[in-house]
Amino acid sequence: MQNWANITPVEVVAVGSAMLVLCVAPTVLAWSDTRRRRKALAQAAALEAAARAALIPPPVEPPPVAAAVAPSLMDLQVTWDEPTATVNTDLLDAPVAAAVAAAALEAPVPAPVEPPASLAEAPAVEAAAEPPQPIEPAIESPTPAEPMDEPAAVGAPFAFSLQDLRRVRLPNWPPPEVNDDPVRSAVWRDAERLAAQHAQAIGAAALTSPQPVQSSCLGAAEADGTCTRLRFFLFEVLWPSTAEQAIAEAVFEIEADGATIRSSVRRLRRSHR
Numbered sequence: 001m002q003n004w005a006n007i008t009p010v011e012v013v014a015v016g017s018a019m020l021v022l023c024v025a026p027t028v029l030a031w032s033d034t035r036r037r038r039k040a041l042a043q044a045a046a047l048e049a050a051a052r053a054a055l056i057p058p059p060v061e062p063p064p065v066a067a068a069v070a071p072s073l074m075d076l077q078v079t080w081d082e083p084t085a086t087v088n089t090d091l092l093d094a095p096v097a098a099a100v101a102a103a104a105l106e107a108p109v110p111a112p113v114e115p116p117a118s119l120a121e122a123p124a125v126e127a128a129a130e131p132p133q134p135i136e137p138a139i140e141s142p143t144p145a146e147p148m149d150e151p152a153a154v155g156a157p158f159a160f161s162l163q164d165l166r167r168v169r170l171p172n173w174p175p176p177e178v179n180d181d182p183v184r185s186a187v188w189r190d191a192e193r194l195a196a197q198h199a200q201a202i203g204a205a206a207l208t209s210p211q212p213v214q215s216s217c218l219g220a221a222e223a224d225g226t227c228t229r230l231r232f233f234l235f236e237v238l239w240p241s242t243a244e245q246a247i248a249e250a251v252f253e254i255e256a257d258g259a260t261i262r263s264s265v266r267r268l269r270r271s272h273r
Contacts, residue, residue, distance in 0.1 A: 158212045162250065163203035166215040166238055173217070173243065191221030191230055194254060198261065202230075202252055205263045209248050214238050219249060227253050234265070 178184045195202060195218060217240075219233035233246035240246070246268055253262040 157208040157210065159206065159208050160213060161204055161206055162216055162232060165213060165234070168215045168217045168235070168240060170217055170240065170243060173219075187223045188221050190223065191228060192218065194228055195230055198254060198258065201261055202263075205252070205261070207250055207263060207265050209234060209265050210267050211236060211247055213248065215240060216250070219243060219246065225256075227255050229253050 174185075174188055178188055213234040213236055215235045215238050216232045217235075218230065220231040222229040222231075230252045232250040232252070233240075233243060234248040234250060235245050236247050237245065248265055248267045251264050251266060254260075
């Protein structure tokens, strides 16, 4: 409180000016920013309108239609094209003047046109009416029938050879009754060696089956004193899993000397396809 007497008017004015600036400056800055923002928005709107106007072609106005001009009455009038004659009736007698005046007012009568002598002398030709001819119907040539592929007959034999089929080995085959029997197990092993020995002749033999087949395997083997009989199961699928899937069997009878091999196919069951 002791310094109040030392405060000068200049200091009071300076402090008041500073306070006024601090109060007014935010308002001025806000107004300036708002004005600048409005100007930027107006420029952006103008640029967008110009871009839209450049992209949208102006509408094509139809050509102006000329107003119909009504024809005048002079154009609608028909002019008189016949020639006229002026006769001085003072130089003629009364009867002659009357005759001349009547002749001038009368319309001229055109003279008849005579046909040429060549046409006049030509005899008239009457057109003979021809009787109507019956219309014959058009006969089209038959289109040759195209040959059609006939489906194969059901049950037709399927020709194949074992070398064309996929060789498979069934799981747990030969069955336990063969593996557990020493005699039958020895016959099985001998049959496998014999099949490998004559594999080329057995694989190339021409066979026929009642149904198409895709895979085969050695299914059974029998031996007697004169020949060995090999039975190959035939399957209609590529990946059989049991012997019951076989639809037929190819039987090969090999003589003891190996010089003669007889083959045949026997159906086991019908295909379900």
